[in-house]
Amino acid sequence: MSALHGLMAEFDDPKAVVEAAEAARMAGYRKMDAYSPYPIEALSEALALPKSHVAKICLAGGIFGLVAGYGLQYWSSVIEYPMNIGGRPFHSWVAFIPPAYETTILFAAFSAVLGMLALNGLPQPYHPVFNVPAFAGASRDKFFLCIEAEDPLFDVEKTRAFLAAQPGVAAVAEVQP
């Protein structure tokens, strides 16, 4: 077992990284990740990423917000402190819709964001990929494909040769853990 985190290939062109990711998957690599300065749908496709779970978390948050918002109004106006205001019913359901609508959106939005961060494991103070000096370009104009050492097919020499053979590759670097 190598002490490396993995091997990382650098590309200048978004097309090249997508093709390299596809080739790596065809070659049987699974434990890998690609890095780009902006979202590339074709890259998710090339890595065969499963459908994101963010939408489900968002839906659950929204339903919770609706129940919680309406429940708060019902409980405080009907059970906890029923008060006759202008002869309106204690359970004024029509008037309870706007606040419940807002809490639905509030909880759905926060669930989507917190869910996204949790699924991505953020905030994350340390990650090995930052040990590669050229990786600073990943947030500017460079594209990277990293095959991780955990992959059963990973072999420093063979994987390096595989990455170096990809069209459009600018450099291959070792990623220290």
Add this chain to the structure above:
Amino acid sequence: MASTPHVDPASAPIIAPGHTFRTVTDKIASIVLARRTPLHWFLGFAIAFGIAQLVLLTIVRLLFWGIGSWGVTVPVGWGFDIINFVWWIGIGHAGTLISAILLLLKQEWRTSINRFAEAMTLFAVACAAQYPLFHTGRPWIAAYWLLPYPNTMGLWPNFRSPLIWDVFAVTTYASVSAVFWYVGLIPDFATLRDRAKNKLMAMVYGVASMGWRGSARHWHNYESAYLLLAGLATPLVVSVHTVVSFDFAVGVLPGWHATIFPPYFVAGAIYAGFAMVLTLAIPLRSWYGLKDFITDRHLDNMAKVMLATGLVVAYGYAMEAFFAWYSASSWELFMIQNRMFGPYGHMYWALILCNVVAPNTLWWPRLRHSTAWLFFISLVVSVGMWLERYVIIVTSLHRDFLPSSWGMYQGTVWDWSFFIGTIGLFLTLMYLFVRFLPAISMFEMKTILPGARVEEHHG
């Protein structure tokens, strides 16, 4: 460049040709990472910050003397506080419209302007929040009036009141807008972290970026969350000004009790908001040399949105007069007559001039493509929208059903100082934003560059 023939901005590209991933990043990041702050920034910031002190002064005066220092009294109990609240909240709406609705409609040109329009939303909501917070003169009391929390008195808010709906709508709006804005900033914080030369700044941006590394797995979830937020912000933004309009429409006063209010208020909000985006975009793009990104096409599109929403607003004014006549209610008829020809008639006609007549000059391409004229019209619209709220609020209240209870209203010097102070606060926050955060979304700009999109091939 002066000799180039007139090109129709509508057919121009969204980003000036010749830009690459690198130049877009460097151009936008350099504004934030520049070591030397331009002199005009210090000058503008000093003026804005000076004006913002009026907010503190007014609040101190208010807490010592009470709301007697304001012009509100019987019968006009809602004055500058609610006029300014509605004005600021309305301005905020364009930010969410640009960032959410135009995203869902795949209007790619929005990318250059969404970041600072969202910032504008947040700052406008922050200014708006000052008024309901302090309008009682006893802001600490507002806690149990407005927020449902278990207090020692066992009291709960009255959820049947539109004012409570407003609390829920505005706080949700502020929170969701802030989160939307922050999520959009995360990848850009990572860029600034990687580009910063100064260790301290690199650390601050690094913490703000949460360790974002641009992983494809992360982008995958990120895109999903961003789209969901846009989908949630869209019904939210429509609901906010709808609920604000309920503050009036649910009341029984002539001039307020109208079913047209929700759509008419939402259109007015977008109208006012686009006027403010133009007011900010025109100087911003020339001061920071961003004409490659905020092109004449952007200004042209925004002018068209402003014109369209202005026409909806004009329809609203016409319908208000029509409803008054068609209702055959003597109270409604009196209200509209008093609004047009009563003691505040000059404000009504000034509002028509600013909001209905002035923007219609934008039908002429020559005027629409003149930056100076567009800037002027956007200021005129901002004034007009303020007058609109003034007219709606004051003319309905000052002469109600009983002539013995009629009165007149006028803002005092403290009303004006609070209003002008929040304009200073708004500009102060904008200045800080432009200096410390990327005013244009770098990662989204990259997605619309030629060559950014990779065709998916299955197989």
